[in-house]
Amino acid sequence: MDLSKTAYVILGMLRLGRRTGYDIKALVDVSTRFFWAASYGQIYPELKRLEDLGLVEGEAQAQGGRQRRAYSLTAAGEHELRSWIASGGPLHFELRHEGMLRFFFADAATVDEQVGLLRTIRAQHEGVRDQLRSMHPESEAEKPHGFPLRTLEFGIAYNDFIASWCEGLEAELTQATAARS
């Protein structure tokens, strides 16, 4: 069947029930976004393609003059999703981290600039971490369960890990400088 990964994002989100393209985008933005983002420019055309393939089914739900098209997963779509989750083979993994890239070349910078860079990187990851943390249900029995909750927790730990790494190096660099003076 050979679908794009983003197609599976759509199938996965539709597994939760009937959704519009708009809904899917909103869902992605509060869940998979930090490890797999998606934009309208992908979602809408992809929904059409998936419908042509018989993996999803669209139903016009215009209310008054307002257009609205909600999609749901077909049996074939559900099957495709499941077999993708369970299939083996190498998993696409890609990281693009400008901060780390600058850091890699930071031999060319002053110590102040090096520390400043680390602080910027740290602030960014702390920001994401805190944002994810604020989505985490404090009280028992709130919205996300099972695997979505686990990935949320992973996101928090992941960003915290990078932030902590920065913090450690910041301390090291400032100490080394202080010792030299």
Add this chain to the structure above:
Amino acid sequence: MDLSKTAYVILGMLRLGRRTGYDIKALVDVSTRFFWAASYGQIYPELKRLEDLGLVEGEAQAQGGRQRRAYSLTAAGEHELRSWIASGGPLHFELRHEGMLRFFFADAATVDEQVGLLRTIRAQHEGVRDQLRSMHPESEAEKPHGFPLRTLEFGIAYNDFIASWCEGLEAELTQATAARS
């Protein structure tokens, strides 16, 4: 000046000395690759662009019938690189992690499939970790120093972190299943 990030990869690599496009690719593959990859299809055209901008200087070094063009950083190029490293503003950060994506939707899978998925993800990160580890100088006073060494160490810790996270969840899932039987 508004260059692509990959342009800075090239500038950064040329800071180490005169290099061909081929050399740059090889360097990237053993250093920045896991957080910023680059292919020939980007490097060669970008080198030309950078030369047009006066940031690098190419010198033909054909030996016999074999073409070879080595580039070096100009003063303007060095300045551009430095100011990029020290400049503020948000840093491009992007992660695409298919394993995590499948995991997010793994409510739709059996426990065996869930554990299998985690094992696959773990194996992949352990593979990268071990590969990076094998590049790390065991003995004192070997090749990579300063920041490149730090990023290498980060890469090892980073991949190990994800692998450990998988391992923890694998244990949890298999225990929960055992307890139910």
Add this chain to the structure above:
DNA sequence: GGGCTCATGTAAGTGGTTACATGATTAT
């Protein structure tokens, strides 16, 4: 009335990979 959210879409552009074509030099 004005601003926000809901809702759909597309065109242009970006950034990047893959696959191929070509050929010299070097090591086995």
Add this chain to the structure above:
DNA sequence: ATAATCATGTAACCACTTACATGAGCCC
């Protein structure tokens, strides 16, 4: 001799983002 490495490049393609256009419904 032949395989690996050195070396340069490009064309086609892919995935994705950004920016824009359009408009209805809802709340203050």
